[in-house]
Amino acid sequence: MPIAIRGIVKDKSATPSYRQVYAAVLNGSIPAERIKGRWHVAGLMPVIEHFRLGEKA
Numbered sequence: 001m002p003i004a005i006r007g008i009v010k011d012k013s014a015t016p017s018y019r020q021v022y023a024a025v026l027n028g029s030i031p032a033e034r035i036k037g038r039w040h041v042a043g044l045m046p047v048i049e050h051f052r053l054g055e056k057a
Contacts, residue, residue, distance in 0.1 A: 005053070009053045011054065014053055021041075
């Protein structure tokens with residue numbers, strides 16, 4: 001996921017790590033669904049909005 005986000009945001013250095021995204025999913029800050037033991041986020045926009053990554057490139 002961090003690689004996908006890095007490809008669409010302007011500030012590449014602000015891209016959250018996998019652990020940061022995972023922690024946000026676990027605490028309920030980013031909506032996700034657990035399927036067969038794995039978390040699935042519905043698109044990148046909730047992640048981008050949560051970490052306030054701003055404008056797209």
